[in-house]
Amino acid sequence: MRACVLALVLALHAACLAQEPGEPLCGDCHTTGKIPHPQKPAVLEQEQGVEYCSFWMDSDPEALALDWVVCPNCLTPSVQQKARLEFDAEFARRKAWLEERRAKVDKVTRTESVHIQTKHFLIAWDIPKIKVGRKILKAHEAAHLYMQRAEGLFAYILDLHGITEAQTLGTRFEIYMFESERAARTIAPIMTDLPLQGDPKVQIVGPKISRMVWWDDPAKIIDDEHRHQMCVHCLSHHIHHDICLGQYTFWLFKSYGWMYEGLAFYLEHRMFGPPKTTCSQEAGGFGNYRDKSWEALVKKDVIDGTYPNFQDVISKAADALTDQDRRFAWSYVDYLMWFDPHKMPQLITAMTGEQLPTRDALRKAYDMSVGQFVDGWLEFVNTEYSTRPSKGPIVRQPRGTKKGE
Numbered sequence: 510m511r512a513c514v515l516a517l518v519l520a521l522h523a524a525c526l527a528q529e530p531g532e533p534l535c536g537d538c539h540t541t542g543k544i545p546h547p548q549k550p551a552v553l554e555q556e557q558g559v560e561y562c563s564f565w566m567d568s569d570p571e572a573l574a575l576d577w578v579v580c581p582n583c584l585t586p587s588v589q590q591k592a593r594l595e596f597d598a599e600f601a602r603r604k605a606w607l608e609e610r611r612a613k614v615d616k617v618t619r620t621e622s623v624h625i626q627t628k629h630f631l632i633a634w635d636i637p638k639i640k641v642g643r644k645i646l647k648a649h650e651a652a653h654l655y656m657q658r659a660e661g662l663f664a665y666i667l668d669l670h671g672i673t674e675a676q677t678l679g680t681r682f683e684i685y686m687f688e689s690e691r692a693a694r695t696i697a698p699i700m701t702d703l704p705l706q707g708d709p710k711v712q713i714v715g716p717k718i719s720r721m722v723w724w725d726d727p728a729k730i731i732d733d734e735h736r737h738q739m740c741v742h743c744l745s746h747h748i749h750h751d752i753c754l755g756q757y758t759f760w761l762f763k764s765y766g767w768m769y770e771g772l773a774f775y776l777e778h779r780m781f782g783p784p785k786t787t788c789s790q791e792a793g794g795f796g797n798y799r800d801k802s803w804e805a806l807v808k809k810d811v812i813d814g815t816y817p818n819f820q821d822v823i824s825k826a827a828d829a830l831t832d833q834d835r836r837f838a839w840s841y842v843d844y845l846m847w848f849d850p851h852k853m854p855q856l857i858t859a860m861t862g863e864q865l866p867t868r869d870a871l872r873k874a875y876d877m878s879v880g881q882f883v884d885g886w887l888e889f890v891n892t893e894y895s896t897r898p899s900k901g902p903i904v905r906q907p908r909g910t911k912k913g914e
């Protein structure tokens with residue numbers, strides 16, 4: 510069957526390209542009307558997986574980064590004509606994208622960003638250079654690095670939960686990164702309906718529209734790892750909101766704050782170590798808890814019996830969580846991800862789609878009552894957490910995979 514379809518496609522393709530009766534064949538293009546428009550291997554490597562890149566298009570005005578052009582001295586006019594129509598349409602599509610980006614972003618901010626689009630993300634980047642390790646990356650390279658990180662995170666989150674792209678809503682997440690405070694402040698309310706205030710970033714968390722505007726405030730962003738970690742936290746909100754049946758903007762944020770923040774802190778812990786991020790919509794800051802070992806703090810509270818009431822924490826919106834609540838929100842998610850990460854998408858769906866209360870959502874996805882959850886979580890903290898402060902990523906062995914179990 511597959512072979513038949515392939516044969517049919519090839520036959521149709523050949524029929525489209527075939528010359529008119531009496532026309533000569535063309536050796537230059539093998540009678541396709543198209544000749545290769547080679548790109549340098551280094552460029553192709555950098556642009557892998559990219560649908561559009563303004564920098565690349567600007568450096569290739571002849572074809573706007575397309576890998577073919579029309580056969581210039583074609584001996585087969587009808588074939589050449591078809592190729593020209595195709596080229597013109599593709600060229601126009603690219604030009605329109607570029608013009609739209611410039612009108613919506615560069616004209617508004619009066620800056621010139623690098624714009625890149627991939628399957629899941631759209632980035633506008635106007636930070637002229639960043640230091641990554643010992644290397645200085647200019648805007649174009651830096652934009653690609655952050656694009657790769659964003660796409661990598663998307664794949665990582667899906668993999669972590671054992672789901673495929675078909676179980677996401679397919680929103681394209683937009684990221685706007687500026688060195689200029691003025692530019693970020695100008696575009697923030699246009700893109701997110703919210704002002705940028707007191708925090709390097711502001712977001713509208715989808716689905717349908719999911720955007721982050723970022724001011725690379727030198728007083729707040731310590732280094733690239735810090736920048737990266739904060740971006741992972743924020744993009745976690747966007748990506749998790751797009752899983753399964755999510756359909757309300759800011760829904761987890763408003764109604765299941767512990768889940769919204771817990772998932773983002775889980776990713777920070779898993780990829781970097783103790784969290785460094787608060788969101789602009791979250792109340793307060795981190796007090797003295799930034800960079801401290803959350804695992805040790807949670808364990809200490811559990812031992813001392815000074816931990817918050819589960820029902821109390823889960824009833825709050827993200828912006829009502831206290832510093833202590835946030836650590837416990839992370840720990841609840843840490844427990845559930847350890848218990849069974851593949852049940853997490855069902856839990857998120859029960860919240861964002863069916864809007865079940867946490868109690869019923871837990872029962873549905875994890876088959877646990879609140880009492881069972883709390884007992885199981887306490888045991889998890891007692892056996893898995895250490896009171897000794899630790900730095901660096903925390904990647905736990907999933908439940909039941911330890912020796913002797």
Ligand SMILES: [Zn+2]
Binds near residue numbers: 555556564
């Ligand atoms: Zn590029």
Ligand SMILES: [Zn+2]
Binds near residue numbers: 538539
């Ligand atoms: Zn030709």
Ligand SMILES: [Zn+2]
Binds near residue numbers: 742
């Ligand atoms: Zn957050």
